[in-house]
Amino acid sequence: MGSFNRQVALPTLHQKGSLIAPIFYEVLGVEVIEIAIDTDQFGTFAGDIERSRSPLDSAKAKARLALEVSGLDAAVASEGSIGPDFEIPFVTSDVETLVYLDKREGVEIDESFKSFDILALLHTFEGRHGLEEFLVKADFPRHQLIVKCMGPDGLLVEKGIKERAHLEYVIKRFQDLKTGDEITIESDLRAHASPTRQKNIKAVAKILAQRIASRCPICNKSGFGRRSWKRGLFCSDCGGFNEEAIRSEYLNCPSCEYRHEGKVINASIEARHCIFCNP
Ligand SMILES: [Zn+2]
Ligand SMILES: [Zn+2]
CATH class of the missing domain: 3.90.950.10 (Maf protein)
Incomplete structure (x- = not known):
């Protein structure tokens, strides 16, 4: 290749x-x-x-x-x-x-x-209590952790913890250094x-x-696709006009301003979403 x-x-x-x-x-x-x-x-x-x-x-x-x-x-x-x-x-x-x-x-x-599938958990360390349960929920060590506490010169942060021995070492060290009363353990959200x-x-x-x-049909530059929505639908029950309801997508070119109406998302609005039937 x-x-x-x-x-x-x-x-x-x-x-x-x-x-x-x-x-x-x-x-x-x-x-x-x-x-x-x-x-x-x-x-x-x-x-x-x-x-x-x-x-x-x-x-x-x-x-x-x-x-x-x-x-x-x-x-x-x-x-x-x-x-x-x-x-x-x-x-x-x-x-x-x-x-x-x-x-x-x-x-x-x-x-x-x-x-909504993101593991972002926080645990306040209070001795051993609840630690094991947190580590299981946080999917450690597959998901890495960060330990933080206030130290004499500001916030102490240890990132990228992926081994039990490292976690224990950091907790112990922070217990000696901390000036506030809390040590927190949280999910490390960096990509790796x-x-x-x-x-x-x-x-x-x-x-x-x-x-x-996806290329623009007019100027042939890349990036043609959905950029905004066309709004405004009539209620199928009362016939009232709901101006915020999404009707269809607009496909735009980021370069030449060409746009056309794409897929219709909804042709009308149901009574339960209608601002008049269901205010
Ligand atoms: Zn209605
Ligand atoms: Zn274009």
Whole structure:
């Protein structure tokens, strides 16, 4: 083989290449090359470096830096956002955002994928009590852990714990060093440390690769696909017009503004979703 038609830079220190490269090769025939950039400067899951931008802006910033550092003319960068879901209360979700920048074609394409299948657990260490149960729930050591506590000079953080002996050593050391009263143990959500997150990154990589492969019928540039919704439906019961209800998808070109109406999602709205029948 070795018939790559292009190279695409991927900024990561967390082995995202093994997740994204096979999919990009299969769908696009391009070679994804890991560029060792300290992406932690854009914020971390462990909270030791705060995230100040939106996930999309942060992914774009990483991609631009990868273009600069690698000298290549295309880059793909990923950003995950894991926490309480915006729509469903008390449920944790993982929103994975992936951005593709192509200087040759002058296009920027992004996709995101939300999954509720993400192991993101937190345990407050109070002696042995509940520890074994937590480790089983947290799927340790398949999923790695982070241990944190307040120390004399600020937050102490040990990441990437994947062995029992290492975990015991860190707990013991933090017990001696801690200035506050809590030691917390939590899921390490970095890509190489979390198999559930890896699955979600692969899913978004597939969606993005297919989007890149899809070309605009007018200008032939890549990235043609769903960008927005056409809204407005009549209720099948009362006939009232519900302006927020999704009718169909709009397919857009990111380059030439061409768009056309895609698949119809709903032809009418049911009474139980109608703002007049069911206010
Ligand atoms: Zn109605
Ligand atoms: Zn176009």
